[in-house]
Amino acid sequence: MHRQAFVALALILPAILLAGIERRHPGTSLTGRAPELPATAYLLRESNRLWSQHSIDTKFYGRSDRPTDIYVVLHPMQALNEPDLLLYWSTNTPQGNSLPNESLLVARYNADEAFALPLEKRRGGNLILFSLAHQAVFDSARVEKLP
Numbered sequence: 001m002h003r004q005a006f007v008a009l010a011l012i013l014p015a016i017l018l019a020g021i022e023r024r025h026p027g028t029s030l031t032g033r034a035p036e037l038p039a040t041a042y043l044l045r046e047s048n049r050l051w052s053q054h055s056i057d058t059k060f061y062g063r064s065d066r067p068t069d070i071y072v073v074l075h076p077m078q079a080l081n082e083p084d085l086l087l088y089w090s091t092n093t094p095q096g097n098s099l100p101n102e103s104l105l106v107a108r109y110n111a112d113e114a115f116a117l118p119l120e121k122r123r124g125g126n127l128i129l130f131s132l133a134h135q136a137v138f139d140s141a142r143v144e145k146l147p
Contacts, residue, residue, distance in 0.1 A: 037114045040065045050141035060146055070146060071114045084132035085109035089118050091125045097136035099128060
């Protein structure tokens with residue numbers, strides 16, 4: 001019985017490992033690919049000085065057909081070599097290395113990708129890059145009220 005269990009594990013465990021490797025998310029890249037924005041998007045604001053610790057070009061887009069939707073595209077000037085970065089939105093500024101309690105997960109961070117922000121009435125807040133692997137805030141940006 002033990003021999004059969006070990007033979008089964010010898011076949012099943014590598015299959016699970018290969019399936020996990022194949023399904024994991026691709027890494028971030030600094031390629032110049034165009035963000036996937038809606039055709040009706042227009043630039044609201046652009047800044048490369050929002051982030052407190054890193055130089056990240058940040059562009060906010062609106063949509064003429066859905067005026068309440070706002071998209072953000074982040075383009076770092078240098079590769080962000082931090083594992084498992086997640087982008088959060090919060091109305092409060094992060095204190096130390098922890099996320100504010102009411103933070104909303106926007107998406108897994110990928111350079112040059114358009115993210116829809118959960119803005120209500122376009123009020124200001126904070127964009128937060130959080131490293132899931134280190135359980136720490138990687139960087140944050142204060143976003144003033146958008147037009």
